Amino acid sequence: MPEAIVQTRGLTKIYGQLRALDNLDLEIEQGSIYGFIGPNGAGKTTCMRILCTLLEPTSGEAWINGLSVRDEPEKIRMHIGYMPDFFGVYGDMKVWEYMDFFARCYKIPQDRIGTLTDELLELVNLQDKKDDYVESLSRGMKQRLCLARTLIHDPDLLVLDEPASGLDPRARIEMRELLKELRSMGKTIMLSSHILTELADVCTHIGIIEKGRLLASGQVDEMIYRLQLQRRIRLVLTGGASGALEVLSSTNDVNDVQIMEPAPQTDEDPATISFGLTSPSNNYSPLIARLIEAGAQIREFVEERGDLEDVFMQVTKGEVQ
């Protein structure tokens, strides 16, 4: 069992009358990309700020690498890189000055700062922007710059509050690729989002939070099976749709079979069929074997990932404080 880099027990934060976090028991495994998902006001930022030692819990405890946020905040800060959900105002600084400023905050030795800045700007693909003013960068570039500076002290854990918010599709894809690369460098990443699909496909684990409570948490695939949700399969055929449809209509676990447009006119025509599958197993070989036996010429048999949305809809009620 991989070790937990983040652990909380009964973590609670009360603002006046409002329970922003309510007895949160969270565990994030080393090496995972953990998507912390919930509607606006669910308590994501509050939780992240406590983990980063920027806010004190009302009760309960949280540990980072076994260090208590209450007792050892200074040490914890060396393990965490935090990217807040707002960028701040650094308009009259050049990109290299911005990096230099944060490097000094973390007491990086002067003779290391230049090389480190170059390495990190290259990692986030901003090496050409080194002498540009921060103000002149696009939102996506600012997000990447902000990510570069969270890496300056080489933390094990990155806590990223809404890293994809406001990004256009291309910038989101770049952010996704960057997150994957950071994971392959051994970083653990916790990121929040109120839009499930925004970054869900890079997450290895997700936690769903609503009204300060953790409603579900775990490995993405496991959660789908645990909650007994149906998966959807997209079957693309180069021919033999009639045999495939016969098999699907006589299989117990299959439901809601849909033939996508353009529908095949003859059995030689290509076809795309979408269907729901309720079996808890993800071994599709028996079904595929029967399809082939019935004459289906299979080009693709793909499990669609929209299921995560079902998990979200099932466990949340869309309530906010």
Ligand SMILES: Nc1ncnc2c1ncn2[C@@H]1O[C@H](COP(=O)(O)OP(=O)(O)OP(=O)(O)O)[C@@H](O)[C@H]1O
């Ligand atoms: N300093 C504060 N004083 C009083 N209430 C606060 C404070 N900070 C947050 N809250 C409230 O606590 C609740 C949780 O807020 P939080 O910012 O943690 O949620 P969030 O899930 O990050 O939301 P968003 O997606 O909008 O950033 C909200 O109802 C918010 O209004």
